[in-house]
Amino acid sequence: MFESAELGHKIDKETYDKEVPPLREALLEAQIDLAKLAKFPVIILVGGVDGAGRGETVNLLNEWMDPRFIQTHGMGEPSDEELDRPMMWRFWRELPPKGRIGVFLGSWYTWPILNRVAGRTKMADLDQSLERAKRLETMLVDEGALILKFWMHLSKEKQEKRLKLLEKDPKTRWRVTKRDWEHYKMYDKFHVVSESVMRHTSTAEAPWIIVEGFDARYRGLTVGKTILDAVRKRIDEAGKKGAEVSAPPPLPSIDKLHILKTLDLGQKIAKKDFQTELEKYQGKLALLTRSPKFRDLTVIAMFEGNDAAGKGGAIRRITGALDARQYNIVPIAAPTEEERAQPYLWRFWRHIPRRGRVTIFDRSWYGRVLVERVEGYCSKTDWMRAYSEINDFEAQLVRHRIVVVKFWLTISKDEQMRRFKEREKIGFKRFKITEEDWRNRKKWDEYEHAVCDMVDRTSTEIAPWTLVEANDKNFARIKILKTLCRQIEAAMKKKKGS
Amino acid sequence: MFESAELGHKIDKETYDKEVPPLREALLEAQIDLAKLAKFPVIILVGGVDGAGRGETVNLLNEWMDPRFIQTHGMGEPSDEELDRPMMWRFWRELPPKGRIGVFLGSWYTWPILNRVAGRTKMADLDQSLERAKRLETMLVDEGALILKFWMHLSKEKQEKRLKLLEKDPKTRWRVTKRDWEHYKMYDKFHVVSESVMRHTSTAEAPWIIVEGFDARYRGLTVGKTILDAVRKRIDEAGKKGAEVSAPPPLPSIDKLHILKTLDLGQKIAKKDFQTELEKYQGKLALLTRSPKFRDLTVIAMFEGNDAAGKGGAIRRITGALDARQYNIVPIAAPTEEERAQPYLWRFWRHIPRRGRVTIFDRSWYGRVLVERVEGYCSKTDWMRAYSEINDFEAQLVRHRIVVVKFWLTISKDEQMRRFKEREKIGFKRFKITEEDWRNRKKWDEYEHAVCDMVDRTSTEIAPWTLVEANDKNFARIKILKTLCRQIEAAMKKKKGS
Numbered sequence: 004m005f006e007s008a009e010l011g012h013k014i015d016k017e018t019y020d021k022e023v024p025p026l027r028e029a030l031l032e033a034q035i036d037l038a039k040l041a042k043f044p045v046i047i048l049v050g051g052v053d054g055a056g057r058g059e060t061v062n063l064l065n066e067w068m069d070p071r072f073i074q075t076h077g078m079g080e081p082s083d084e085e086l087d088r089p090m091m092w093r094f095w096r097e098l099p100p101k102g103r104i105g106v107f108l109g110s111w112y113t114w115p116i117l118n119r120v121a122g123r124t125k126m127a128d129l130d131q132s133l134e135r136a137k138r139l140e141t142m143l144v145d146e147g148a149l150i151l152k153f154w155m156h157l158s159k160e161k162q163e164k165r166l167k168l169l170e171k172d173p174k175t176r177w178r179v180t181k182r183d184w185e186h187y188k189m190y191d192k193f194h195v196v197s198e199s200v201m202r203h204t205s206t207a208e209a210p211w212i213i214v215e216g217f218d219a220r221y222r223g224l225t226v227g228k229t230i231l232d233a234v235r236k237r238i239d240e241a242g243k244k245g246a247e248v249s250a251p252p253p254l255p256s257i258d259k260l261h262i263l264k265t266l267d268l269g270q271k272i273a274k275k276d277f278q279t280e281l282e283k284y285q286g287k288l289a290l291l292t293r294s295p296k297f298r299d300l301t302v303i304a305m306f307e308g309n310d311a312a313g314k315g316g317a318i319r320r321i322t323g324a325l326d327a328r329q330y331n332i333v334p335i336a337a338p339t340e341e342e343r344a345q346p347y348l349w350r351f352w353r354h355i356p357r358r359g360r361v362t363i364f365d366r367s368w369y370g371r372v373l374v375e376r377v378e379g380y381c382s383k384t385d386w387m388r389a390y391s392e393i394n395d396f397e398a399q400l401v402r403h404r405i406v407v408v409k410f411w412l413t414i415s416k417d418e419q420m421r422r423f424k425e426r427e428k429i430g431f432k433r434f435k436i437t438e439e440d441w442r443n444r445k446k447w448d449e450y451e452h453a454v455c456d457m458v459d460r461t462s463t464e465i466a467p468w469t470l471v472e473a474n475d476k477n478f479a480r481i482k483i484l485k486t487l488c489r490q491i492e493a494a495m496k497k498k499k500g501s
Numbered sequence: 502m503f504e505s506a507e508l509g510h511k512i513d514k515e516t517y518d519k520e521v522p523p524l525r526e527a528l529l530e531a532q533i534d535l536a537k538l539a540k541f542p543v544i545i546l547v548g549g550v551d552g553a554g555r556g557e558t559v560n561l562l563n564e565w566m567d568p569r570f571i572q573t574h575g576m577g578e579p580s581d582e583e584l585d586r587p588m589m590w591r592f593w594r595e596l597p598p599k600g601r602i603g604v605f606l607g608s609w610y611t612w613p614i615l616n617r618v619a620g621r622t623k624m625a626d627l628d629q630s631l632e633r634a635k636r637l638e639t640m641l642v643d644e645g646a647l648i649l650k651f652w653m654h655l656s657k658e659k660q661e662k663r664l665k666l667l668e669k670d671p672k673t674r675w676r677v678t679k680r681d682w683e684h685y686k687m688y689d690k691f692h693v694v695s696e697s698v699m700r701h702t703s704t705a706e707a708p709w710i711i712v713e714g715f716d717a718r719y720r721g722l723t724v725g726k727t728i729l730d731a732v733r734k735r736i737d738e739a740g741k742k743g744a745e746v747s748a749p750p751p752l753p754s755i756d757k758l759h760i761l762k763t764l765d766l767g768q769k770i771a772k773k774d775f776q777t778e779l780e781k782y783q784g785k786l787a788l789l790t791r792s793p794k795f796r797d798l799t800v801i802a803m804f805e806g807n808d809a810a811g812k813g814g815a816i817r818r819i820t821g822a823l824d825a826r827q828y829n830i831v832p833i834a835a836p837t838e839e840e841r842a843q844p845y846l847w848r849f850w851r852h853i854p855r856r857g858r859v860t861i862f863d864r865s866w867y868g869r870v871l872v873e874r875v876e877g878y879c880s881k882t883d884w885m886r887a888y889s890e891i892n893d894f895e896a897q898l899v900r901h902r903i904v905v906v907k908f909w910l911t912i913s914k915d916e917q918m919r920r921f922k923e924r925e926k927i928g929f930k931r932f933k934i935t936e937e938d939w940r941n942r943k944k945w946d947e948y949e950h951a952v953c954d955m956v957d958r959t960s961t962e963i964a965p966w967t968l969v970e971a972n973d974k975n976f977a978r979i980k981i982l983k984t985l986c987r988q989i990e991a992a993m994k995k996k997k998g999s
Contacts, residue, residue: 062824069813070817070830074830076826077826082580082581315567315569319568322568327559327562327575328575339837340837340838
């Protein structure tokens with residue numbers, strides 16, 4: 004795997020001096036086109052062995068290119084706000100928007116590799132991390148990103164030589180730390196682990212580019228030319244439409260029996276019982292969320308449902324039991340300009356709360372496989388891949404001890420009509436009923452089909468859907484409160500790290 | 502000051518039950534109008550003595566109103582990311598956008614009061630904090646915000662009674678902490694300090710509303726009605742245009758002598774000397790920013806100048822000396838949708854870096870008193886108040902040990918013409934010259950006038966302008982590097998807290 008990067012690649016000064024000026028000009032032009040068209044972001048990961056010139060290469064790139072459109076992130080120790088969220092949050096918050104270049108010194112590979120080399124994790128853990136990284140990259144590429152993964156390599160002998168050279172020069176001496184020498188001692192282990200990482204994660208859409216790091220001129224030119232070539236090609240391709248997936252979209256159940264039909268929408272709760280139950284479960288929720296154990300948890304509750312199914316009312320019954328400082332409601336509307344310049348999951352990642360807090364999404368990331376699918380706001384390919392992307396996203400949340408609770412509120416078509424008409428009558432509820440609601444209603448069957456597919460494909464053991472019979476609002480509210488309490492209790496009982 | 506809030510205000514249950522439903526409906530309607538019009542944000546501060554029902558009131562508001570459009574922030578201990586920035590950063594990051602309500606439990610008054618009560622600060626420090634708070638609020642109000650400041654009051658005797666009552670009830674016992682009783686012991690001191698705070702910061706545009714906190718029904722209704730009344734009035738007023746300031750805008754200097762004319766634009770540096778100097782100061786900057794002392798500093802360098810004055814080139818000479826992980830360049834373009842929903846300084850606050858880092862603004866918050874003034878993008882009132890708002894903003898940065906370095910790059914009108922023409926010729930520089938540049942050029946005198954006013958009004962001892970003679974690019978680059986190094990060195994010599 005590293006053979007070609009141990010050949011002693013070298014570029015003489017004359018060649019270098021001749022090649023750099025046109026390369027710089029071409030890079031600048033590519034950057035300008037990239038920024039002007041703003042069709043895709045460029046994500047550059049830089050990894051490799053100590054002393055192989057990772058930082059120097061990145062500095063060189065910044066010198067060559069227009070530093071206003073490229074941003075470098077040194078992913079060192081995470082901050083406390085970052086530790087409070089899933090590991091990937093810190094990368095999501097720094098993702099470059101379309102038209103920009105983001106360079107990550109240190110990436111989602113860094114800690115998995117270091118942990119494995121230091122023996123803090125097992126091979127199986129590493130494999131899992133790599134699998135996740137691969138899936139993340141596939142998603143980013145599918146969302147339009149250009150990913151370039153550079154690995155700066157040195158043979159063991161060359162690493163020693165480089166570190167000694169750096170140490171000898173008073174100008175670079177400060178760069179060599181004790182840690183570098185410690186890492187050097189682990190070279191063989193590091194070599195094995197990183198080889199395995201390259202092997203597993205060099206995919207067709209985001210292959211590793213291994214660069215011999217000893218000769219600065221060779222290294223710089225190689226990285227510069229690779230970036231230029233890749234960006235230029237993607238810009239030229241950007242006009243062409245990508246191929247659609249050939250898999251046919253799922254058919255509706257052919258015997259008309261589907262999961263939503265199995266719900267007994269006639270379920271009710273008497274008003275008196277409702278008051279008792281409401282007090283009981285709100286009280287329980289209040290106690291749970293105020294318990295010291297809760298400080299270590301995070302709750303993300305998510306509401307989807309038919310129009311007028313009563314999401315708002317159900318949410319208010321939850322927040323009524325919470326401390327206002329503790330929760331945040333994110334009503335999902337059309338994405339903003341800044342959100343449109345990012346992968347579609349970005350606008351949900353940005354709202355992931357810190358520990359000890361509750362975030363309630365009023366509509367959610369499932370918009371992609373519901374309204375966007377039915378209304379044709381995204382391509383078939385886009386929504387068909389969204390199922391697994393969403394499963395990956397939720398798996399990351401759950402792995403970080405976030406309780407993910409997902410509610411689908413179902414009402415019958417007749418009940419919806421009754422509520423629409425009622426809303427049109429009542430003054431301050433009139434705003435709740437729009438042209439769009441009537442339009443959606445016409446596509447009832449298509450939405451129903453989309454909901455069934457969604458439940459089939461995203462109701463997982465770690466983040467199951469709770470289907471809520473909502474023809475009776477109070478019945479729905481109690482079921483929701485109960486479910487929420489149960490899931491929080493279950494999470495509290497689980498030990499950390501299990 | 503607190504007399505009216507010690508009268509034993511009380512609302513009986515019957516009145517309460519009659520008044521709440523219409524109040525809730527009216528609040529909901531006001532919220533909907535607020536969200537639909539999205540003309541201004543509502544900022545609610547809730548302070549007061551322990552046990553006076555601050556948290557309960559906020560929870561009640563959330564219960565009454567649509568929780569999707571109101572967000573509560575418990576401003577407890579700051580995170581490490583917040584500690585790394587000026588105190589106000591954490592409030593800026595949570596400011597509600599237009600059309601939304603943001604509730605702050607704990608505000609910019611909390612720490613100044615607590616610090617004074619605990620004797621950690623002097624009266625003069627408190628006065629300074631209050632002065633800053635007042636100026637901040639004036640700015641927010643001028644930017645369109647509606648600010649409501651509630652102070653929940655209890656007499657000493659009532660505070661004791663409330664705390665005891667809360668302790669007796671098993672359902673509320675957890676709310677009373679040791680700290681509450683400690684604060685109770687300091688009641689008198691607290692009383693004196695907070696009285697002085699009310700007195701100094703009850704301004705016409707954002708007066709304190711003192712609410713007796715003993716009776717929950719009285720407290721809730723008072724706060725609810727006050728909010729309703731204020732929001733409703735502002736919505737109804739929103740159609741009307743505010744009065745313009747009557748002060749006339751500054752006249753250009755009547756004898757045509759002005760600060761820019763005093764610059765000797767003929768200053769040059771020979772190419773050979775430039776290389777020597779460049780290496781010298783880039784080396785110096787590299788050493789300074791890599792010194793351990795730098796970890797405790799932050800640098801914000803800001804570039805303004807005539808079109809084609811060479812900002813980009815000067816910035817590249819700085820970044821060439823820095824580590825790419827350490828800096829960030831923020832090119833200021835038109836504000837995004839999310840930025841337009843906030844006070845104009847918000848989009849700069851969001852880029853304030855953590856310690857040990859350098860942020861370079863390519864154009865800046867001075868846009869308001871330059872292009873926005875000259876092109877009429879904002880009203881005269883807006884740009885005239887911007888001078889002091891900007892001075893306040895920079896004072897906050899400097900107080901937090903941020904080195905603020907401001908450059909104005911001046912070229913002559915002839916030199917600009919030469920560069921425009923040259924740019925039109927060179928392929929990859931063509932993008933740099935736009936219709937807008939030619940249009941701006943026609944307003945040369947007006948811009949010059951605006952620049953002179955800007956320098957006169959915002960070149961302060963803590964954040965002085967450096968005027969750079971930029972007809973010779975290399976001369977400008979060296980002057981900029983030198984200045985930057987000098988200001989960083991000066992900041993390093995200053996002791997913390999001095």
